[in-house]
Amino acid sequence: MSNTAKYLLGLDGGGTKTIARLIQVDSGQEWSAKCGATSLTNNFALAVENIAKICNTLFAQAHCAPENVYAVLGLAGACNEKVKNTLEATLPLHFCHVEVVTDAKTSLYGANMGKPIAVVALGTGSVGMRLLDDNTEVLVGGWGFVHGDEGGxxxxxxxxxxxxxxxxxxxxxxxxxxxxxxxxxxxxxxxxxxxxxxxxxxxxxxxxxxxxxxxxxxxxxxxxxxxxxxxxxxxxxxxxxxxxxxxxxxxxxxxxxxxxxxxxxxxxSMVDAKGDSLDGACLLALQNYQRMNGDGLTSYAQ
Amino acid sequence: MSNTAKYLLGLDGGGTKTIARLIQVDSGQEWSAKCGATSLTNNFALAVENIAKICNTLFAQAHCAPENVYAVLGLAGACNEKVKNTLEATLPLHFCHVEVVTDAKTSLYGANMGKPIAVVALGTGSVGMRLLDDNTEVLVGGWGFVHGDEGGxxxxxxxxxxxxxxxxxxxxxxxxxxxxxxxxxxxxxxxxxxxxxxxxxxxxxxxxxxxxxxxxxxxxxxxxxxxxxxxxxxxxxxxxxxxxxxxxxxxxxxxxxxxxxxxxxxxxSMVDAKGDSLDGACLLALQNYQRMNGDGLTSYAQ
CATH class of the missing domain: 3.30.420.40 (ATPase, nucleotide binding domain)
Known part of the structure; x- marks a missing residue:
């Protein structure tokens, strides 16, 4: 396996567990791993530690260098801009490109594999999102327990x-x-x-x-x-x-x-989700890769 | 003024200010004082300090000994039994008798000077109380901002x-x-x-x-x-x-x-309040005094 091959990394991180997938763009070969919590607002230091751990596990499995990886990390708590910026500045991994987004965004992209969709998530809290033709994302509700989340x-x-x-x-x-x-x-x-x-x-x-x-x-x-x-x-x-x-x-x-x-x-009006938050993170990583390399569709996306 | 005369002390303490009144039972002579916050749940140490300060100010004014004083302290946060018990054990004042109650209770007794009444208090929060003929008190609402207080x-x-x-x-x-x-x-x-x-x-x-x-x-x-x-x-x-x-x-x-x-x-169905929380505290202090001394009405209560 070439050390200069291009890779996509998608990560879905929450308050209890985290899953990540590494994909070699040309071959479509995949590696997966799990670890503990990576919620940015619960325990920031633990989140950094676990993100580094799960990524390094995957790099070792695939024998790839982080410099060749286009990563998208979908993390609970990443809606807090300050915490998100701190993570991007702190992360001890030298990705070719890394983007930190909310796990809500990765779920939205996963639900219809990047095509327009409305998603309502009902857990402890509640939030609505829609993704439009022009990739505009609109967030609805999700104001938190004390002030909102009436469907949760x-x-x-x-x-x-x-x-x-x-x-x-x-x-x-x-x-x-x-x-x-x-x-x-x-x-x-x-x-x-x-x-x-x-x-x-x-x-x-x-x-x-x-x-x-x-x-x-x-x-x-x-x-x-x-x-x-x-x-x-x-x-x-x-x-x-x-x-x-x-x-x-x-x-x-x-x-x-x-x-x-x-x-x-x-x-x-309901349909089944086509993919999950991890699929959405991998899709966003692919889109970043394509934008930066001027590529069309790859074997992974076809 | 005799050092063995009997005195009543009523105190109304909240999150921003505190007022207290000392009354000599036989003469009806009164002394008043103000000080800062005495809310038990905001800053307990400050509450103890301010209660001691305002009481000692009044004792000095009236030249009376705390051993002759029947006190009722109506304090915000006294609904927390544990904190209330800690205060009664900690207070550096040797009253003849002291009772710590909520400022809600003193308001209830003040509103109709101890006679049956329904009281609804609308501030930042909201709470209802009724006082019945047999001195039964019933609390309604007042569950706090996150879980209730819908009229506040x-x-x-x-x-x-x-x-x-x-x-x-x-x-x-x-x-x-x-x-x-x-x-x-x-x-x-x-x-x-x-x-x-x-x-x-x-x-x-x-x-x-x-x-x-x-x-x-x-x-x-x-x-x-x-x-x-x-x-x-x-x-x-x-x-x-x-x-x-x-x-x-x-x-x-x-x-x-x-x-x-x-x-x-x-x-x-509304009537004007006959008295305030401080009046209620003084009335409750009088009732304690009468119960403990087997007295009928005094010059103050007539």
Whole structure:
């Protein structure tokens, strides 16, 4: 294998795990690796360490030099410009070309392999994105748990916990199955619920969603909470698709249970994702390579 | 003045200022003092220092010994049992009797001078309380900015900022006067608004309320936000009054502008507060004194 061959590196890095793929452009040969968290805003030093580790693992596997690699790193937390710039300045790897983007962007490019698409991601948070013909990207929502993310699992959990607050406010009675379940998990009274709230993270709220879905048919309150969740998701979808006719990809851990709550019209506009965030990162790396080398399509992209 | 005379001390302490009043029971003679913050959850060490300072100032003025004083300290943050217990164990003052309660409780007792009443406080946050015939106190709402406080100024500000988020999501256009005002204050685009959000506190959101009220007649969006605020406040009032016929006191910095938004029925059930949080603290100190000394009414309470 020639040390001067050209390579693409795509990386999809999140708060718990990271996957990366190295591709030799001419042959299409691929190498893959996994490692731990590379979220830039959770633990920056660990992210740098893990990115360097996973890249060097791949370089060793492929016997390639970083100087020949066109890399795109799709990282959670890269929407923070300052942190992103610090990473680009700090990274101890001498790529031919490297671009740090958000994992949202790599998901968007992966969903329809770079073709126009609307994507709504439902996880702990929620965010919508659309990619237009001219490669314009539009972000919708994704304002975070405290100020937004109304279609996400954390907000769904919070809506349920608010029902428990309501029952506590109305004389400490936990009538409905949802209230009874939550009071057992989080606390029976104001004092214990407030202690739970003081320590709770968006993830803690999101872990309640499974039980809320499970109570759908037995509990009117759970059912109402899920109806409001569906309304929030449909609003986010409508804002994301906007006045376009783009097909819609729904992704993230909360996508599957939520689809059953949505209207037939919305479900009818949905398509399966063609690729994932890692595919999107590799595609963006290819586009960079092509732009910089004036190439047309390569064997990888054909 | 006798050093063995009995005294009452009431204190109303918050996140910015503290006021206290010392009363000689038999003569009704009063001494007052002010000092800085004594919120237990903001800066505990400063709170202890300021409480000791303001009390010692009053003891010096009245030439009285703390051993003769029945004190009630109404403090922001005293709903946290652990912090409250630490304060009672730490306080370097040897009162005859001292009780640490929340400033919400002292407000409740002040509002109708210990008689049954429903009180809704609208400030940065929001909380409802009712005091029943048998001295039962019931707390409603007050779950804090992230999880509740829907009638407070911070949530009103957030509702307005969500309109700006909505305008940014819908292609960066700031059509309405409220959106235009907020984009000038907080940021014109997603990046700058997100920077503001990352640093913003509930107080920052609450400072936007004045502008929202000022735009009421010129801006339909501001008007809609205020209508939702009024709905939230009426819901909190209804939960607080519950199935009682208690008269209602609306208090806090947001009470006055909000009254103009409420229905005639709700406004018709309102009465003026008879006293404030400091009056409530002094009343509770008197009740403790009477209970411990088996006294009837004193000259102060008559």
């Amino acid at each position: 699992g954390a907000q769904l959990g919070l809506m349920a916990v608010k029902q428990l607050m309501h029952e506590i406010d109305a004389n400490n009675q936990h009538h409905c199955p949802l209230g009874q379940y939550l009071s057992k998990q989080l606390g029976q009274d104001r004092q214990s619920l407030q202690q739970w709230l003081a320590k709770s993270t968006p993830t803690d709220f999101a872990t309640l969603t499974e039980a809320i879905f499970a109570l759908k048919t037995h509990c009117e309150v759970a059912n109402n909470v899920l109806a409001r969740h569906a309304e929030n998701v449909e609003k986010l979808i409508s804002m994301t698709v906007s006045d376009t006719n783009l097909p819609l990809v729904l992704m993230g851990g909360l996508a599957k249970p939520t689809i059953g709550l949505l209207s037939k019209t919305v479900v009818g | 100024g911070a949530q009103l500000g957030l509702m307005a900022v969500k309109q700006l988020m909505h305008e940014i999501d819908a292609n960066n256009q700031h059509h309405c006067p409220l959106g235009q005002y907020l984009s000038k204050q907080l940021g014109q685009d997603r990046q700058s608004l997100q920077q503001w959000l990352a640093k913003s506190t509930p107080t920052d959101f609450a400072t936007l309320t004045e502008a929202i009220f000022a735009l009421k007649t010129h801006c339909e969006v501001a008007n809609n936000v205020l209508a939702r605020h009024a709905e939230n406040v009426e819901k909190l009032i209804s939960m607080t009054v519950s199935d009682t016929n208690l008269p209602l006191v609306l208090m806090g910095g947001l009470a006055k502008p909000t009254i103009g938004l409420l229905s005639k029925t709700v406004v018709g």
